[in-house]
Amino acid sequence: MGRLLRSLLARNNATLKNMSVRVRFAPSPTGPQHLGGVRTALYNYLFAKKNKGVFILRIEDTDQNRYVPGAEQYIIDALHWCGLDFEEGPGINGAYAPYRQSERKAMYRKYADQLIESGNAYYAFDTPQEIEAMRERLKTKENPAPQYDHVTRSAMKNSLTLSKEGTERLVAEGKYVLRAKMPGVGDITFQDLIREEVSFPAHALDDKVLFKSDGMPTYHLANVVDDYLMKITHVIRGEEWLSSTPLHVLLYKFFGWENVMPQFAHLPLILRPDGNGKLSKRDGDRLGFPVFPLNWKSPDTGEESKGFRERGFLPDAFVNMLALLGWNPGTEQEIFSMDELIAAFSIERIGKSGSKFDFEKAKWFNQQYLHKKSAQELAALLQPVLKQNGIERENAFVEQVCDKLRDRVTFVEDFLTAGIYFFKRPESYDEKTIAKRWNPESKTVFEKLMSELAALQDFSSAAVDKFVHDFVAENNLGLGDVLPVFRVLLSGVTQGPAVFDIAALLGKEETMERMKLGVEKLG
Numbered sequence: 085m086g087r088l089l090r091s092l093l094a095r096n097n098a099t100l101k102n103m104s105v106r107v108r109f110a111p112s113p114t115g116p117q118h119l120g121g122v123r124t125a126l127y128n129y130l131f132a133k134k135n136k137g138v139f140i141l142r143i144e145d146t147d148q149n150r151y152v153p154g155a156e157q158y159i160i161d162a163l164h165w166c167g168l169d170f171e172e173g174p175g176i177n178g179a180y181a182p183y184r185q186s187e188r189k190a191m192y193r194k195y196a197d198q199l200i201e202s203g204n205a206y207y208a209f210d211t212p213q214e215i216e217a218m219r220e221r222l223k224t225k226e227n228p229a230p231q232y233d234h235v236t237r238s239a240m241k242n243s244l245t246l247s248k249e250g251t252e253r254l255v256a257e258g259k260y261v262l263r264a265k266m267p268g269v270g271d272i273t274f275q276d277l278i279r280e281e282v283s284f285p286a287h288a289l290d291d292k293v294l295f296k297s298d299g300m301p302t303y304h305l306a307n308v309v310d311d312y313l314m315k316i317t318h319v320i321r322g323e324e325w326l327s328s329t330p331l332h333v334l335l336y337k338f339f340g341w342e343n344v345m346p347q348f349a350h351l352p353l354i355l356r357p358d359g360n361g362k363l364s365k366r367d368g369d370r371l372g373f374p375v376f377p378l379n380w381k382s383p384d385t386g387e388e389s390k391g392f393r394e395r396g397f398l399p400d401a402f403v404n405m406l407a408l409l410g411w412n413p414g415t416e417q418e419i420f421s422m423d424e425l426i427a428a429f430s431i432e433r434i435g436k437s438g439s440k441f442d443f444e445k446a447k448w449f450n451q452q453y454l455h456k457k458s459a460q461e462l463a464a465l466l467q468p469v470l471k472q473n474g475i476e477r478e479n480a481f482v483e484q485v486c487d488k489l490r491d492r493v494t495f496v497e498d499f500l501t502a503g504i505y506f507f508k509r510p511e512s513y514d515e516k517t518i519a520k521r522w523n524p525e526s527k528t529v530f531e532k533l534m535s536e537l538a539a540l541q542d543f544s545s546a547a548v549d550k551f552v553h554d555f556v557a558e559n560n561l562g563l564g565d566v567l568p569v570f571r572v573l574l575s576g577v578t579q580g581p582a583v584f585d586i587a588a589l590l591g592k593e594e595t596m597e598r599m600k601l602g603v604e605k606l607g
C-alpha cells in the first residue's frame with residue numbers, strides 16, 4: 085500500500101470515529117441485479133454496520149427508457165434474501181424520503197437552474213442528427229468519434245453560440261437539454277479509498293447532459309444532488325463509475341459543496357473464471373452457473389435466468405462467497421457469519437484488481453454451510469423440495485436422512501438425488517454389482533437371510549450389522565457374497581451411508597419387502 089493511500093485511509097479512519105456514516109446502494113431498475121451489484125450492496129451494508137452507520141437503498145430510475153418493470157422489486161427481494169436490510173429506502177418513510185428518484189423529480193430543477201446561473205451548465209438544442217453530423221464532420225484518424233465537448237461545443241447549437249434572444253426563444257419552445265460546461269484544461273483529481281489519487285485530464289471529458297426539458301435530471305445530476313441531500317458520507321460503487329467521478333467532483337465544486345463531498349471507493353470488477361474480462365450473464369449461460377441472486381424472467385423476451393437461490397444456494401453461503409470476492413480478511417479464515425463479516429470488514433482490505441469468480445469455490449461454501457446445519461435445519465430446507473417432488477414424509481425420518489447424507493451433498497436438492505432410495509423403492513439395481521455378485525447360489529443365500537432376519541427383534545443399525553456378520557460366518561460365506569447385493573437390493577446403487585444405517589432407517593418391514601422384491605426380480 086502506498087504512503088498516500090495509507091495517509092488517506094488513516095484520515096478516513098480518524099474522521100469515521102466522529103461522523104455518522106451514511107452509505108447508499110443506488111441501483112437503476114434496468115434489469116435483474118448481477119452478482120457484482122449485490123456485492124456492492126453487501127460492501128455498503130458491511131461498511132455501514134461496522135461504523136454504526138445507516139445503509140440506504142435509493143432507486144435511480146430517472147432514465148425512463150431503460151426502466152424495466154419488476155426490476156425494483158427484484159432488487160428489494162434480492163437484498164432481503166441476502167439479509168441486507170436497508171434502514172432508509174422505498175417503502176420506508178425515512179428522513180430523506182422519497183427514495184425513488186422519479187418521485188423526487190421536482191427537487192432537481194432548482195439545482196439545474198443554479199448551474200445555469202453560475203455558468204457551469206448551458207442549454208443545448210442539437211438534434212441527434214445534428215450531433216451525428218458533427219461526429220461525421222469532425223472525425224479524424226486520431227479522433228474517430230468526436231464528443232460534444234469543450235472543443236466541439238463552439239460549433240453546435242447551444243446557449244454559448246446563440247444570441248440571448250435566440251436561446252430564450254428555443255428554451256421557450258421547450259426542447260432542450262442542459263450540458264455540463266467542462267473546463268477542458270488541467271487535470272481533475274480526487275482521492276479514492278481503494279485507488280489512492282485518481283486523475284483525469286480534463287480535455288478528454290465530454291459535456292455530459294445533466295437535465296432534460298421534460299424536467300428529468302440524468303443520472304449524474306440526480307446522483308450528486310441526492311448524495312448531497314441525503315448526507316451520504318461514502319460512495320462505494322463499482323469501478324464502472326470511476327470515469328463518471330470527475331464530473332461528479334466538478335458538480336460538488338460547482339455547487340459549492342466541496343466540504344461535504346463524500347469519500348469515494350470504487351470496487352474492482354468481478355472477472356470471468358479465466359480472468360479474461362468482466363463476468364457477464366453470457367459467461368454464466370455458457371459455463372452453466374448463475375450470475376444473478378434470484379431467478380429472473382425478462383418481461384420483454386420472457387427469457388428466464390437462473391438465480392443462486394433457485395440453484396440451491398443458501399443465502400449465508402452466497403453472502404460469504406461474495407464478501408471474499410474482492411475483499412480479504414488478511415487471515416486464512418474463509419467461513420464468516422454476517423456478524424463476523426461486519427466485525428472484520430474494512431475498505432483497506434479491498435483489492436485494486438479484479439477477482440475471478442469461481443463457481444466450484446461458490447459450491448464449496450454452500451457445502452460448508454450445509455454441513456454446519458443441524459438435522460432439524462436441514463430437514464426444514466429439504467421438506468419443501470420433497471413436497472415439490474410429491475414426497476410426504478414425517479420430519480423425524482427426514483432429519484435422520486439428512487444426518488446420514490450431510491457429508492455427501494453440496495445443495496439441498498442433492499439430499500433427494502443422493503438419497504432418493506430413502507423415499508422410493510429402487511426400480512433398477514446397479515448392473516455391475518449384479519453381474520459380479522449375483523450367482524446361482526445367491527437366491528438361496530438371500531432367502532435364508534430373509535427368513536432369519538424376519539425373526540430379528542432389534543432392527544437398529546448395530547443389531548442388523550451384528551446379525552449379518554454372524555450370518556456370513558455361520559454359513560461360511562464372505563462379506564462380499566452378501567453386503568454389496570444387500571446394499572443394492574435396498575438402494576439400487578453402490579454409494580451411500582453404511583448399509584446397516586440404510587436398513588435401520590428404512591425399518592424392518594420395508595427392508596424385508598425390498599429384499600423380497602429384489603430377489604424375485606433377479607431370480
Ligand code: GLU
Pocket residue numbers: 109110111112144303307319320321322325
Ligand atoms: N445508478 C447507478 C447504478 O446503477 C449508481 C452508481 C452509483 O452508485 O453512483 O449502479
